[in-house]
Amino acid sequence: MRTAAEPTVNQLLALADDELILGWRDSEWTGIAPFLEEDVAFSSIAQTEIGHARAFYELAARELGGTADTLAFDRSPAEYRSSPLVELRLVHDWGKTIARHVLYELADAIRIAELKESDDADLAGLAEKIEREEAYHVMHAQMWADRLAESDEGRARLVAGLEELWPYALGLVEGAARERFLASVRERLPFFSPPDVEPVERGAHVDEWAKLWDEMTMVRRSAPGGQW
């Protein structure tokens, strides 16, 4: 049985933009993560997210034309369909970073499960591949949330981050998926009571976005049409 309508190309772009920008933000921890092992692991997760973005852009390019690169880097800042959650710059707050990580991964798991049901064989196949890697991300996010929740200070910082980011996280998914997301958060993060708030929807961008866009597209803009 179909659980959701076929995603539009704009929803595909939203997914791709989320993964690209979160990958970029997570990579800001490279070299300064809490310890060496985590530095490698978190950088690797950042890289995987960007790989997923590329795959989603390629699917969107079937309809929109261009390539993954033109979609990723040649649009104006206002054209990105990313969720404000992924645009926030969270270095050097590890507690908040883990709060975003776990909220994002739990929402993403719901999104990817929906895509697996798509009638578009390319999209369903891609979702299945991505799910295998995202399973590791969920595991990583959950172990960190649990670890932080073990100590008073860790739990206070994590929960403060979850409370602050919750309205943004709600904006990641739409419609009935929101209820499923809420249920998943209640189950996986029992130390957090999600407040009843208005979601921060896609469309608007946070202040930090313009600076990040500038940094992300700088090299490509410096050599238009360059072959790498």
Add this chain to the structure above:
Amino acid sequence: MAVWEVFRQEREGQPFQHGGSLEAPNREFADAYAREFYGRRAESFALWIVPREAVMEVREPYVAPVFDRDYRRVDGYSIKVKLKEAREAAKSAGALSAGAG
């Protein structure tokens, strides 16, 4: 934070060999990091993740040699000549039996 030793098995049925070590606060973290470092590129079939304190290390694991017992070692013996003689003996035995047949 504890140190964990990671052993990897490249293919099913092969022996596990030491891959390296990592630091992690508990089993879940050790599991996640070991997968990341030794499983991400499908380079391992299975992993053993062992807390270092569970490994029993024995240094200089021999009884110190007090007397000269060179004769116990095999590296001084040449079996080349012995082998040659044995082959020749086998050959002439074969020739004999062939002749007898």
